[in-house]
Amino acid sequence: MTLDHRLLPPELWLEILLRAVQPSSRESDAHSIEYAPFQPAPNDHRDSTLSVKRTLRLVCRLWRLWTVDVFYRDIKIRHGLQTLSCVLDSSCNQENYGRMVQRAILPYPSTISGPARTPTLTSIEILRHCTKLEVLVRPRCLLTDALQFDYEVGCVPLPSLRRLEWWHHTEAERSGGINSLGVVLQHAPNIQHLFIGGVVGYIQFTNVCLPALRTLRLHVINGLLLHQIVSKWVLPSLTHVVLDSPLVEQGLQSVWDGFGQQLEVVEFGKHLRFLMSDHLTTCLRGCPALQEIGYFIFFTKAPETFEEHAFITTVRLHSAVNNFLYTAEEVWAILEGHFRFFTQLTSLRRIILYGEWRGILSQRRFQEITQRFRDTQAHVALELGDGSNVSGCSGS
Helix, strand or coil: CCCCHHHCCHHHHHHHHHHHCCCCHHHHHHHCCCCCCCCCCCCCCCCCCHHHHHHHHHHCHHHHHHHHHHHCCEEECCCCHHHHHHHHCCCCCCCCHHHHCCEEECCHHHHCCCCCCCCCCHHHHHHHHCCCCCEEEECCCCCCCCCCCCCCCCCCCCCCCCEEEEECCHHHHCCCHHHCHHHHHHHCCCCCEEEEECCCCCCCCCCEECCCCCEEEEECCCHHHHHHHHHHEECCCCCEEEECCCCCCCHHHHHHHHHHHHCCEEEECCCCHHHHCCHHHHHHHHCCCCCEEEEEHHHCCCCCCCCCECCCCEEEEECCCCCCCCCHHHHHHHHHHHHHHHCCECCCCEEEEECCCHHHHCCHHHHHHHHHHHHHCCCCEEEECCCCECCCCCCC
16 A cells, blocks of 8 residues: 555654755764764865755745755855845845854855955855854865955854864965954854864964863964963863874973863874874873873874873774885784783773774784783773674673
8 A cells, every 4th residue: 555645744754854964974073063083174075965955945835944944054155145145134034044054164265355345245244144153164275276365354253153163374364354263263252162274373363262162173283373272272161182183392292281181082183193102191191180082093103101090981093094004013013002001091991993993803813912901901892983892892
């Protein structure tokens, strides 16, 4: 017996439509305010469900009504600025689409001012219409984009903003306003998650107070900004730090000196310099309350000293391949070194594996490594990132 689709209740139709436009896990994480381990560097990737959303809106008036929230959830402020501004402006229509926008991508070419323009650009007016904006992305500019920012631009209050992903543009910084990291932070006091990428030189505003910031991620920055963050920024709620690369000489030590007492979670990125020196030991020494640490195991040097650490309960490991490891013996030596290190973590309860581990888990040598570890740490659960236990390695 076939069921007439017209007899389906609205609640079921709504569930079907929402599943049809459900974003990928990566896109969902782009909206998340909370820390998620091993996320790729932010970008301005295209919404993979955009074509589906467009199609659903054309089916009928009812479907258009049901999907309007998800259609305006993400916007990219690039082309057709006047039209987009009018659509989002509540004074131009009764729909008030601006309140539906949760995440906005604002490329730097959209915030170039000129002598005949006021500091308030159309792109900035669009942000003003997004009264519930939670995520703002300033994507990375290609080196081939020769942009000039010779004139001042303005900014708008961003009280609802919770996450800022900022690829720094030194030329744009000179124009101030929405192009200046310091100015934007001053206008967004409720940020909880901050990513800063690129080579950051000149920055207009140095004294920053972000009382709600919990997660700070730094990607390839220089010592000037790091000094400002450690010495002049007030971050009382900071508990999570993600470092995509070792910073300038002794740079990591300044992070531990400045914020180590309050950090609960630290993550190291996929960078070869983490393999050249022991950054794990200095991190644990400088962060006495650290509960969780995550890193790319084949890009991170295992400690060679023996020091017990009493607070770490969780270790997250990513198996990304390091093409500079030429022999299997090098790979096994790294694995053995890290599992020896884990025996020093007296409160350890979970080791969680991310990435592709199947080829390693099936190897007899890995089973021997984990067995030696479990002889002393039988209570530690070895898990996969999806929450399942590795066969034979669940903690007791």
